[in-house]
Amino acid sequence: MPYETWRKKPVDVQAAQWWRNGDHPEDGVGELAPDPAGGEYRRVEGAVVGFFRHPGYPGDETHERCGRTWHEHGWIDTLEGGHRVCPGDWIVTGVQGERWPVKPDIFRATYEPVGERAA
Numbered sequence: 001m002p003y004e005t006w007r008k009k010p011v012d013v014q015a016a017q018w019w020r021n022g023d024h025p026e027d028g029v030g031e032l033a034p035d036p037a038g039g040e041y042r043r044v045e046g047a048v049v050g051f052f053r054h055p056g057y058p059g060d061e062t063h064e065r066c067g068r069t070w071h072e073h074g075w076i077d078t079l080e081g082g083h084r085v086c087p088g089d090w091i092v093t094g095v096q097g098e099r100w101p102v103k104p105d106i107f108r109a110t111y112e113p114v115g116e117r118a119a
Contacts (some may be wrong), residue, residue: 011094011095012114013092013093013094013095013111014092014093015090015091015092015093015102015107015111016090016091017088017089017090017091017104018049018074018085018087018088018089018090018091018101019087019088020072020074020087021045021046021049021051021074022046023046023049024046024048024049024091026047026048027043027046027047027048027049028043028046028047029043029044029045029046030042030043030044031043033047046074048076048091048099049074049075049076049085049091050074050075050076051074051075052070052071052073052074052075052084052085053075054070057070058070059071063086065086066086066087066088068086068087072087073085073086073087076091076099076100076101078098078099078100078101079098079100080100083100083101084101085101086101086103088104089101089102089103089104090102090103090104090107090111092107092111
């Protein structure tokens with residue numbers, strides 16, 4: 001059976017460029033959060049993009065792709081599992097609230113501004 005050509009339907013999404021912990025509008029860094037053990041605590045890690053933690057990647061070493069240290073990276077849980085977030089990546093929120101990181105060059109090639117930003 002031969003391939004057919006399909007075009008992706010235009011769907012508006014929300015996106016925020018991420019540079020460091022707390023950048024995402026819904027990260028809530030510094031806000032009071034409920035402590036599972038009781039009481040409250042002041043959130044120091046982003047609720048959307050968390051700290052990047054991996055025993056195989058020393059924090060002071062440089063990531064070859066983006067040239068930043070691992071301490072500067074974030075981590076986001078997606079429907080496909082977790083993904084590393086490099087400084088400068090865009091965090092896209094889809095129509096059902098799902099989130100995923102997109103590299104800046106892919107973001108520019110795939111998305112365009114809507115509304116006031118488009119003018």
